[in-house]
Amino acid sequence: MIYLDFIIGHLNYWLFIVLMMTGLYIVVARGNLVKKIVGLNIFQTAVFMLYISIGKVTGGTAPIYPVDNQGHMQVDPSIIYSNPLPHVLILTAIVVGIATTSLALALIIRIREVYDTIEEEDILEIERKLSAADNKTHGPAMGGRA
Amino acid sequence: MHHHLILRVVTKMLVGAIILFAFYVQFHGDFSPGGGFQAGVIMAVAFILYGIVFGLNKAEQVFPSWLVHKLVALGVLIYAGTGVASMLLGYNYLDYGAFNPQHPSHGQHWGILAVELGVGVTVTGVMVAIYYAFANRPPPMKDEDW
Amino acid sequence: MSAADPHYVAKTFMDHLPILQVVIPLISAPLIIFIGNRKLAWIIAMIASAAAFVIACLMLAQVKDGSFISYHIGGWAPPLGIEYRIDALSAFVLMLISGIATIVLPYAYTSVKSEIPKRLHTLFYALFLLCLTGLLGMVATGDAFNVFVFLEISSLSTYVLVAMGAGKDTRALTAAYDYLIMGTIGATFFVIGLGLLYMTTGTLNIADLADRIANQGANRTVQAAFTFIVVGMGLKAAMYPLHHWLPNAYTYAPSAVTTFLGATATKAAIYVLLRFMFSVFSPGFHFEDWTLYLIFIPFSLLAMFAASFVAVFQTNLKRMLAFSSIAQIGYMLLGIAMLNATGLSASIVHLVNHGMTKAALFMGVGAMVLYSGSAFFDNLNGLGRKMPFTGAAMVAAGLSLIGVPGTAGFISKWVLVQAAFENGWWIIAIAIMLSSLLAVIYVWRMFEVLYLTAPAEDCTATDPPLPMLIPMLILAFACIWFGFDTELTLGSARVAAEGLLAGSAGMAH
Numbered sequence: 001m002i003y004l005d006f007i008i009g010h011l012n013y014w015l016f017i018v019l020m021m022t023g024l025y026i027v028v029a030r031g032n033l034v035k036k037i038v039g040l041n042i043f044q045t046a047v048f049m050l051y052i053s054i055g056k057v058t059g060g061t062a063p064i065y066p067v068d069n070q071g072h073m074q075v076d077p078s079i080i081y082s083n084p085l086p087h088v089l090i091l092t093a094i095v096v097g098i099a100t101t102s103l104a105l106a107l108i109i110r111i112r113e114v115y116d117t118i119e120e121e122d123i124l125e126i127e128r129k130l131s132a133a134d135n136k137t138h139g140p141a142m143g144g145r146a
Numbered sequence: 147m148h149h150h151l152i153l154r155v156v157t158k159m160l161v162g163a164i165i166l167f168a169f170y171v172q173f174h175g176d177f178s179p180g181g182g183f184q185a186g187v188i189m190a191v192a193f194i195l196y197g198i199v200f201g202l203n204k205a206e207q208v209f210p211s212w213l214v215h216k217l218v219a220l221g222v223l224i225y226a227g228t229g230v231a232s233m234l235l236g237y238n239y240l241d242y243g244a245f246n247p248q249h250p251s252h253g254q255h256w257g258i259l260a261v262e263l264g265v266g267v268t269v270t271g272v273m274v275a276i277y278y279a280f281a282n283r284p285p286p287m288k289d290e291d292w
Numbered sequence: 293m294s295a296a297d298p299h300y301v302a303k304t305f306m307d308h309l310p311i312l313q314v315v316i317p318l319i320s321a322p323l324i325i326f327i328g329n330r331k332l333a334w335i336i337a338m339i340a341s342a343a344a345f346v347i348a349c350l351m352l353a354q355v356k357d358g359s360f361i362s363y364h365i366g367g368w369a370p371p372l373g374i375e376y377r378i379d380a381l382s383a384f385v386l387m388l389i390s391g392i393a394t395i396v397l398p399y400a401y402t403s404v405k406s407e408i409p410k411r412l413h414t415l416f417y418a419l420f421l422l423c424l425t426g427l428l429g430m431v432a433t434g435d436a437f438n439v440f441v442f443l444e445i446s447s448l449s450t451y452v453l454v455a456m457g458a459g460k461d462t463r464a465l466t467a468a469y470d471y472l473i474m475g476t477i478g479a480t481f482f483v484i485g486l487g488l489l490y491m492t493t494g495t496l497n498i499a500d501l502a503d504r505i506a507n508q509g510a511n512r513t514v515q516a517a518f519t520f521i522v523v524g525m526g527l528k529a530a531m532y533p534l535h536h537w538l539p540n541a542y543t544y545a546p547s548a549v550t551t552f553l554g555a556t557a558t559k560a561a562i563y564v565l566l567r568f569m570f571s572v573f574s575p576g577f578h579f580e581d582w583t584l585y586l587i588f589i590p591f592s593l594l595a596m597f598a599a600s601f602v603a604v605f606q607t608n609l610k611r612m613l614a615f616s617s618i619a620q621i622g623y624m625l626l627g628i629a630m631l632n633a634t635g636l637s638a639s640i641v642h643l644v645n646h647g648m649t650k651a652a653l654f655m656g657v658g659a660m661v662l663y664s665g666s667a668f669f670d671n672l673n674g675l676g677r678k679m680p681f682t683g684a685a686m687v688a689a690g691l692s693l694i695g696v697p698g699t700a701g702f703i704s705k706w707v708l709v710q711a712a713f714e715n716g717w718w719i720i721a722i723a724i725m726l727s728s729l730l731a732v733i734y735v736w737r738m739f740e741v742l743y744l745t746a747p748a749e750d751c752t753a754t755d756p757p758l759p760m761l762i763p764m765l766i767l768a769f770a771c772i773w774f775g776f777d778t779e780l781t782l783g784s785a786r787v788a789a790e791g792l793l794a795g796s797a798g799m800a801h
Contacts, residue, residue, distance in 0.1 A: 020484075027473060040476055047484055054491050064178075086490070089437050091183065093483060096444045100476050102276045103451060107469050109283055110455070114462045127463060135607070138668040142605030212328075219322035226319045229311075239311040241367035 012053035019046035031120040033111065037104045044097045048090045055086035150199070157199040164192040168266075175262045182262040186269025193270075194277045202281050214275045221268025228260045306350070310363040310376040313347045313386060314429045314442075316340050321421040324414055333417040338397050340421055344390035344428060352383035358787050362434070370434065371500035377434030381640065381788035385431045385563045388644045392555040392651055393424045395766060398759040400548035403658050407546040408456050416456060420552070422449040427560040436486050436496045436572075439564055440479060443528065447475045450557060454545040467540035474537040478527030485520030488513050489572075502572050515579045521568050522583065529561035531625060532595035535618045542614035543667075547658025550610065554617055555651040559643045562624055566640075569628065570792035581631070588629035593723055595622030600730035604737070609657050610667040612734055613650065616693065619727065620646045626720070627708050635711035636789035641781050642704035645692070645774060649701055652689035652767035656682050659760050663753040669741045676742030678753040681761055683742055685768035690735040692771040695728050700774040703782060 007014065023046055026039025060082035065073040112118050115126055135141055168189035175181025197205030232244035242257025243250035320340035324333045355361060360379040364370065378386070397420075404416055426446025430439050451472045457464035490496060492513045493504040508514050523534070530538045538558075542550050573580050596619050603615035620642070627639025657667050659682045664671040676683030692699035695706075705724060712721040747753075755761055774781050 024477075027477070033469065036473060040473065043477070044480055047480055047487065050484065051487050054487065086487075089496075092437075092441055095183070096441070096448075096479075099444075099448055100472065103448060104469065104472050106279060107451070107455060107465060107472065109280070110458065111465045111469065113283075114458070114465060123466060127466065130463065134668070138607045138670050141607040141611070142602050216326055216328070219325035222322040223319065223326060226315060226322075229315065230319070233308055233311075238363070238367045239308070239315065239365055243367060 012049070016046050016050045016053070019043075019049065022046075033108045033118040033120065033123075034105070036120075037101060037108070040104070041097065041101060044093070044100075048093060048097075051086040051090045051093075055083040057082050153199050157195055161192045161196055164188060164195070168192065172262065172266050173259075175258070182265025182267075183269055185262075186266045187273055189266065189270040190273030190277070193274050197277065197281065202278070206278070209274060211275070211278050214271050214278065217267050217271035218275060221264045221266070221271060224264030224267060225261050226264075228257060228264065232257070308363070309347050309351050310361055310378050310432055311365065313344055313351070313390075313432050314376075314425060316343050316347070317421045317425040317428065321418045321425065324418040324421065328414055330410070330413045333414040334397070334401050337417040337421055338394075341390060341393040341397055341424060344424065345387070345394045348383060348386040348390045351378050352380075352387050352784065354378075355380050355383050356784060356787060358791060371495050371497035374438060375434040375497060375499075376432050377499065378432060379788070379791055380784055381563070381566065381791060382431045384640065384784045384788055385559065385643065386428060388647050389424070389427050389431065389556045389560060392552060392647060393420075395763045396548055396552045396555075396651065396655075399551070399655055399658070399763045402757050402760045403548045403662065404546065406662055407460060407548075409459055412456060416453070419449040419452050420549075422446075423453065423552070423557075427556055430560050431563050434498050436489070436498055436501060440483050440486065443479055443482070443561075443564070446557065446560070447479060447528070450549075450553060451475070453549040453553075454541050456549065457544045457546045460546075461544050463540065464544035467537075467544045471537040471541045474527055474534075478524045478534075481520045481524030481527070483524075485517045485524060488517035488520065492517070498567065498572055502574070505572060506574060510579075514573075518568075518573055518579060518583070522565065525561050525565045525568070529558050529565060530618055530621055532591040532599070532618065532622060535595075535599075535621075538618060539611055539614045542617065543608060543611040547610075547654065547661055550614075551651050551654040551658065554613070554654050555647040558617070558621055559647055562621070562639075562643060566628065566636075566792060570636075584629040584631060588625050589720070592622040592625040592629065593720070595619055596626070596723065596727035597730065600727055600734065603734045604730060606734075607669050608667050609660075609669060609672060609738060609741075610654070612738070613653055613657065616731065616734065617646075617650060619731070620650070620693075622727075623705070623708060623724070626724070627711065630708075630711045630715055630717075632711055632714055633786070633789045633793055634707060634714055636792055637782065637785040638704055638707035638711050640785040640788050641707060641778075644781055644785075645700035645704045645771075648767050648770050648774070649689050649692040652685055652764055652771060653693065655760070655764040655767065656686035656689070659756040659764065660753070662756055662760075663751075669737075672741050673745040674742070674747030674751070675753055676739075678747050678751055679755045681755045681765060685764045686742065687739065688768040689771050690738055692775070694731045694735050698772065698775045700771045700781070702775055703778050707782065 020043055023039045023041070023043025026042065027036050030036055030039060057080055060080045063081040063084040065075055068074055108118055111123065115123050117123060117126075131141075168185045171180040171188060172182065172185035175185065193205060193209050196208065229240040232241045233239050235244040237244035240257070240261075242254045244253060245256040246253035317340045320336050324336050327333070327336070351361060355378055358380060360377055362370070363376040363378075365374045365376065368374070400416075400420070404413060408416055423446050426442045426444070426449065429442030430446065433439055433442060451468045454471060455465055455468035457467075486496070489501060489505070492508060492511060493501055495501055495504060505514060527534045542554060545553065569580060569584075599615045599618035599622065603612045603619065606612035606615065624639040624642050624646075627635045627637075627642065630636070630638075660672055660675050660679065661667050663679075664675065676686070688699070692701035695701040695704075705728065709721045709724055712718065712724065
């Protein structure tokens, strides 16, 4: 059963793809601004998972050298350690993710204060009216974004 | 103001313990799991918990928001300042060896301690600042109207 | 520095230039918040960006001959440690970014006063410097993951800067939100690409990545990584079908922010694109050649025509210039897709020429908005006559945007056409000229509004205060100067292009 091997052997990648696509789909398909951010978070988390899973070394343990009483590191070449670098990278990426999320939520609060809604369709409706008003006073402009 | 008595008492007991634990995590960051990120969040949790139970005004009396903003900046300054200090000592940016040229590994110790302190201060500040920023917005409807 | 002794003591100031380039704005930003004084905030920001500009010039002087500077952070040697690496291309782009920042700040002082609430001024300057830090860091670093971190530093501060336009028009908020979603998806795609590269090569140092990918041959992981990186950076660079965030963000952001972003943000993303497409993935990589021919060329042609066409039908000058930016990015990507030294130097020199041109134009619009309140054409009627110097600066920059001989814009388009002929693609050469005709139309509309219509009778507009006027005039003068003296721009661009085309060999230690 080579196919089963292929699927199970790459399990982390399959999960990563499912999570990533779920997240992207939510960003695209949901109209609620907060739900979009949740989708974005799932999308980012998928990438974190990808990184963390490639840091795993079969049979590897936590990459911390044990210390003896004198404070000297006991380096034993026969012990296999996991690769710590992806974890470090993802620590940074998580912090970036938090910053993005909180900034997005702050923006949503401001949007809600101004538009009194966080549904994309309602906001677009209001903005269409604003542009229509602009067009009326300043002459018609080509709408859309090219 | 007398309801939630148990929450109030438990919170008062917990806040001290949480801060103590934050310092534990902070100062063990250079040779064991822990460090500024985690410690900063734990420290911020103490203030946020206090704010949730006793109200935002009480929390802002303890930890005014101007101070929070200064701390955010101060932490980054400590971090970057450590790098500049090593540069002034004639080494590369963030080369902790500068702090103890005879024993570079001791220098590493000092350098990491300083940098983690900067991270901790900033993360505390940022987390509390995010909480204040979100909790401070006037609610769209009053509590009585629910 | 000797490799055996990483702790080389007593370095001079000159040795630290690559890191100082990034650290000076990085330290100044929290310093501004820490001091919390509105006047001092501007002074600190000004000093920091002027220092960054001087440093970039010093470094460009060092690497103009095609050599490079490598700086090891924390004394850890690459590829294990993080390396900052400056070569002709990065020094050139650093000079553009820090130069624009230095020239925008005096302008921002007055402009920000009128467009942004007072309590936000210190935050504005801090965020401006953070954005500058991120853009400079993206260009200066030689570590692939560092590029992502700096990219996010600049993007996050950009979102806030765009949202600061909410005081004038609430649509700035939704523009910032759109930009945030698109930008985050782009940055995350970029990280996925880096993760795939790290999986196959086990390294993140750009020079080391280049060496190791060269031995990979046709590897599907590498191809996927390439795709993710190009799409991710394409989003940040507003590559044609991925540009939807740009018009709104540029239209509703405060003038000073639009000026700075329009001249630098997309340019830094294009730099990263160049760095990855040519230094990391060498041009011999067939997958890349096909991407360039089948995706870059059609889409950049589309950008040149579609975006210019939409620009013609705008009623808001700022929005018109935003669409024109998308078209100009098309020229840069076309130069990349030519895949020869002339095409690359055309797109590199266009980075700088377009940066200066757009900055001058957006500054002019900002100055007029100061009086008219909005950038709609009917509010700007005849303002060119009322504001002679501002109008003159905008005319010079407008001519450069079209590519009239004797302006900077002409040089880059001329070299681009040359590159097309070198490849024998005369159809594309004709397309470049035709799309310039579209530029003539929309720039002419601007002239018409500024000069050929009568100003409102009660119009009291005069030239803006000197701090706003002088940066504008300097940029307009530069648009003309670099149309005659191409030694600095085109010369550096050629050295940079040759370094890029050498592929991974150009990154050798």
